[in-house]
Amino acid sequence: MEFVQISKHVYKLTYETVIGIPVKINTWYVVDGEVVYIIDTGMQDHAHMQLNAAKFLGIPKSILLTHGHLDHINGAKYLRNELNIPIYAHENEIPFINGEKPYPNKAKKETTGVEYQVEGLSDNIIETLPLDVYLTPGHTPGHVIYHHKDDNVLLTGDLFISHSETLHPPIKKFTNDMEENITSGRVIDKIKPSIISSSHGEDVKYSEELYTIYKFIYE
Template sequence: MEFVQISEHVYRLTFETVVGIPVKINTWYVVDGEDVYIIDTGMEDYARMQLKAAKSLGVPKSILLTHGHLDHINGAKYLRDELNIPIYSHEIEIPFINGEKPYPNKLEKETTGVENQVEGLSDNIIKTLPLDIYLTPGHAPGHVIYHHKGDNVLLTGDLFISHAEALHPPIQKFTVDMDENINSGRVIDEIKPSIISSSHGEDVKYNDELYAIYKFKYE
């Protein structure tokens, strides 16, 4: 486990789990005054550490999801029960989180434990957040990323897998539309963040060639 501050207002908690191969799972905490926003919840096994990390930084305010895959939402039920705080995702993602239909590339519906408990990221909710939100479909239909404009840190969920100074696409079999996902990645050239932090991998410093190389290699 690693718990680090990656900018003035953003902290990252990293666990390693094994799903056939060792995989890093990163979740984040955005501090705004006394409020703490939890970005993704990882696996249920680590939810108690998530709770401890969030409380160490202030008062947990809400849970914000990048999407509804289990390695991002599995700890949400425990955190919601313990903290009594709302959970938000993009409205496109909610039918999959609720188990109303399976993801387009899966046969089985998700069992998230927070069915019918996740609210859509409405404009009124977004206005209250210390983050800008971008819809980046492809890996999942309602996948979003979160940008802390003040710190210029971009939390990209599964838009990329990051390693050292390079970006790579997410795992194909878990991705609904890889071409759409790669196209969504161009948003980094619009935002030009100082740091790109993905759910699986290492933090990467942005440069103007980063997306161009990624697109050339994987499109």
Template sequence: MELVQISEHVYRLTYETVVGIPIKINTWYVVDGGGVYLIDTGMEDYADTQLNAAKFLGAPKSILLTHGHLDHIDGAKYLKNNLNIPIYAHEAEIPFINGEKPYPNKAEKEITGVKHQVEGLSDNIIKTLPLDVYLTPGHTPGHVIYHHKSDNVLLTGDLFFSNAESLHPPIRKFTVSMGENINSGRIIDEIKPSIISSSHGEDVKYNNDLYSVYKFIYE
């Protein structure tokens, strides 16, 4: 497990676990003054480490989810209970987080542990954040990414998997619409971030060919 500062205000916590297959999971902490925002929570087994990292960096303010899949939300119940902070996700994601209906590509409803405890990312909430929020549907209907404008770091959840030089699509069986997901990825050419940090993989430095190569290979 490793906590790395990837820019002035953004830290990444990385660990490896098994979610059907061995996988690397990244979650993030965005420091803003004396406060810190948690981006995704990873698995519950590592929630205590998440909590300690957040407290080390500042006063935890809220949990911001990219989406509601287990490897992004499983630690949310523990963190919310121990930090007494709100959890936010895109409004389109909340019915799935609440278990009101299954994701379109799944037969069973999600059991997140935070049913009816996640609030929508309203415009008023977003205005208070040190991050811009972009809806990037495809992997899930309400998947979002977070951009730290002054550091120019983009936290992309499962919009991509990544290695140090290239982008790859998320796992198909967990993705509602791969075509829509690939189309959502074009947002990186609008934002042009210095660093793209995905939930599964290594950080990538942006270049003008990054998305076009990804689209050509995988579309």
């Protein structure tokens, strides 16, 4: 496990788990005064570490999800029960989180443990956050990313898998529409963040060539 501060207001918890294969999972904590926003919840068997990290930094305010896949939502039930805080996701993602229908590329519906407990990221909610929210469909229909403007850090969920200097697409098997996902990735050239931090991989410094190379290789 590694717990690091990646900017003035943003912290990252990294651990490795096995989901068929060994997988590195990153979750984030955004500090805003005395309160803390938890971005994604990883796996339930590591949720106690997330609880400790969030409480160490301040008063947990809410859980913000990039999307509803197991490795992003599995710890949400534990954290909600322990902290009694709301969980938010894009409204396009909620039917899949609720198990009302399976993701388009999956045969089975998700069992998240937080069915009908996740609220939509309405404009009124987003206005209260120290983050901008961007809808980036493709990996899932309601996938979003979070941009901390003051620190210029972009938390990208599964929009990319990242290495130290390069971006790669998410695993095709778990991605609804890869073409749409690659198109969504162009948002980094609109935002121009200093740091791109993905759920699986290392943080990457932004450059103007980054998306161009990614698009050329994978489109």
